[in-house]
Amino acid sequence: MSLLEINDLRIEYVSARGPFKAVDGVSFTIERGEIFGLAGESGCGKSTTAYGIGRLLRGPARIAGGSIRFDGTELTELSDAQFDAYRWARISIVLQSAMNNLNPVMKIKEQLIDAILAHRKATLRSDALRQAGELMELVDLPKDRLERFPHELSGGMRQRVVIAMALALRPELIIMDEPTTALDVITQKGIIDKIIELKRAFGFSVLFITHDLPLMLEICDRIGVMYAGRIAEIATRERMLAGARHPYTQGLLRSFPSLTGPRVRLEGIPGSTPDLIAPPQGCRFRERCPHALPQCGNEAPFVLEDRDGRVSCHLYAKEEAFDEAAVASP
């Protein structure tokens, strides 16, 4: 059994023009000990998916349908009080490393232990503080930083504190939403190495969200690429490195420069994402797709599923008639 099974998840934001379908039929699984990446441009629904899993949606958002099974339990059926047992203890979250991740007027130690004390009510304060010290060691921070306030730490240190905090109750799943985006490259490298090291030590799974595909190719076991509220393609890292299959993923990969490969002109993807209040029929990427076929306009994309992953695209409908090399090589 997978740790997390998302099936046909739909999340809407209420708007004056009607429901905005930010997540519209998303399915994927995360295995135990796996790092699963969710990529896509801003507004594709990757963060909304993660916040929906963690029951952290804010504003007029609601889960409109689908299922989220965590370790065999259907999370969408739990009451808020029942879900509290899952918060942090089994699913924790690391947010974007901006300034305001930590409460500016509370000492680091208080913020590390309040989750422990909230869930393990019998824990003595002194025990919680000792655990906080151990957590700081895990992320290579000196213990005296416990007495500091967030503004007295650097951005990288603050993000290490947040990661230590996420580990406090040894959760099975950690959602990481752009955990290194606001950091410089050197600091980012340190944080990523630390995350991988800790994952090996503790065996948690990670739902890793970023728009930085090259970073994902480095650390994720499998990657899901979202476009306009849907998953275009899920592929193992090996498959991605060998060449993505969905035209959108190919376009995304061509939008990043390579340091070692041949010099190629960065292309980007022309056009913009469709309106998610009244999404187009058929494939949502059709209008920007260089390989669009007539049936892309009205038929839902063909779904090809194999051991490499899953791709939703009409190009793969008739495999024998399809010359993969013509599409796959940039």
Added chain:
Amino acid sequence: MRIQPSYAVRRVAFAAATLLAAIVMNFLLPRLIAGNPAEMIASQTALGSPEVAEAIKKQFGLENDSLLYQFKQYIVQLVHGNLGISYFNYPTPVAEVLLKALPWTLGIVLLSTVLSYAAGWLIGIRGALKPGTWFDNAALGVSFFINSVPYFWIGILLILLFGYKLDWFPMGQAFSVDYDSLSAAGKLRSISYHTVLPIVSLAIASLASHILVLRNNLSRALTEDYMVLARAKGLSGRRRTFHYGVRNAFLPSFTGFMLSLGHVVGGAITMEIVFSYPGIGMLTYNAILNHDYPLIQGAFLMIAVSIIAVNLLADLIYPFIDPRVNLN
């Protein structure tokens, strides 16, 4: 949080420098106005001989024309707690006149300030936590209305309704005419009874901005990332609301409260006039009308000292509620 010594020293030094500047200004300003008060009093009191004028001049410390000499005298007298003699209430010392009016002002302005902030904060917090509810909408609507009418108008309206039409409360003054014949409990009752309308008027007049400031800041704090994290951590609603939300949103409101406290001794001139209330505001107003310079000077000095003192207090408390200010 520990206050760093250098921070405290800097704040105290700054307060001392401000105080000195206030005293110098206070000394110079009346002297920039032409005229000789001694001769004026001597002529008004029908004792118009040059000898009397000379004696009065000496009493006011004006016998020497040198500003430096007068300033030295002024400081020496200040140190001894002598603020001079009121022209209008001659020969009552200024300090005595001020001390007589101070309790009345403190009574209504201090109480109404505390009341107004407390109510404003509670309403603001509730509104921000449940935005868009009837409570929040009503609080916002009333706040904008109060903020857009002149504040003395609220006093006049309350007098008209509860003083004149309904006759529940007196329409002015600080105590009833038979005050002197009352027992101690009766005096207290009479005073309390007379303070209700002024306190309520002052509190309502300033309530709106306290509601709006805290509601705004709390609404913004609630959308910060650390609030999402607090929710993800499964912290209780109370801890999230108060330790994470209100704690951060409260800082500007606290500053506002301390500033208001500094202004309390200045009284509420307009409201005191509307209610014929014998406080510092009324006293200052009359002193200005009567060209009573020593009294004006004394009142200004008292106001300056209290504002500087409360600001210093706020500076020293601030590091405890916002660790970020205790910087070098």
